[in-house]
Amino acid sequence: AQSVTQPDIHITVSEGASLELRCNYSYGATPYLFWYVQSPGQGLQLLLKYFSGDTLVQGIKGFEAEFKRSQSSFNLRKPSVHWSDAAEYFCAVVHDYKLSFGAGTTVTVRA
Amino acid sequence: ETGVTQTPRHLVMGMTNKKSLKCEQHLGHNAMYWYKQSAKKPLELMFVYNFKEQTENNSVPSRFSPECPNSSHLFLHLHTLQPEDSALYLCASSQERVRKRGWPDTQYFGPGTRLTVL
Numbered sequence: 001a002q003s004v005t006q007p008d009i010h011i012t013v014s015e016g017a018s019l020e021l022r023c024n025y026s027y028g029a030t031p032y033l034f035w036y037v038q039s040p041g042q043g044l045q046l047l048l049k050y051f052s053g054d055t056l057v058q059g060i061k062g063f064e065a066e067f068k069r070s071q072s073s074f075n076l077r078k079p080s081v082h083w084s085d086a087a088e089y090f091c092a093v094v095h096d097y098k099l100s101f102g103a104g105t106t107v108t109v110r111a
Numbered sequence: 112e113t114g115v116t117q118t119p120r121h122l123v124m125g126m127t128n129k130k131s132l133k134c135e136q137h138l139g140h141n142a143m144y145w146y147k148q149s150a151k152k153p154l155e156l157m158f159v160y161n162f163k164e165q166t167e168n169n170s171v172p173s174r175f176s177p178e179c180p181n182s183s184h185l186f187l188h189l190h191t192l193q194p195e196d197s198a199l200y201l202c203a204s205s206q207e208r209v210r211k212r213g214w215p216d217t218q219y220f221g222p223g224t225r226l227t228v229l
Contacts, residue, residue, distance in 0.1 A: 042222050090154070
């Protein structure tokens with residue numbers, strides 16, 4: 001069965017520090033992968049997506065993600081975190097044209 | 112308004128009430144989705160409509176009844192809900208369910224309706 005795992009439930013990072021959020025998926029074929037962000041009281045906003053091609057994907061708000069087939073991973077990174085990046089982040093993978101989401105990682109940014 | 116809007120943003124209802132959630136997309140999309148987001152659980156897909164036709168019902172109890180009168184509007188009618196139905200209900204839309212070249216289409220989400228069932 002298709003599944004998405006986000007191993008970290010909660011991450012705290014200092015403003016200006018780098019951030020990496022992990023995502024692992026289980027799927028046999030080439031996956032279609034997404035990262036979404038959800039700020040408090042808001043819906044999900046698309047950060048970036050990977051369908052094919054270059055395995056390093058650039059997104060909005062200074063985020064990037066790297067697809068590594070050998071590790072079944074699609075980790076999200078940001079070199080320097082801003083206080084406004086405090087939110088919940090969801091990795092998602094498409095199977096049979098349906099999005100399967102991970103349980104999310106909550107990011108807290110301290111001053 | 113732009114994007115995907117949902118009303119109401121918050122709803123409190125008793126188990127015997129009947130209420131409806133509304134979603135409207137202003138993106139010219141043809142596919143619309145209902146998701147349920149419960150605390151500490153992954154988002155669960157509930158229903159999918161493509162060109163006003165329901166193409167997915169993910170084993171959702173009959174106390175949830177969707178309606179899609181046109182490609183821009185999606186409703187979720189609620190009746191005799193249970194307290195465990197309390198959650199954030201998210202609507203999303205995409206250009207189509209599946210792109211002609213076979214790639215899945217990107218979904219855009221509304222802000223959600225926070226539902227509390229007493």
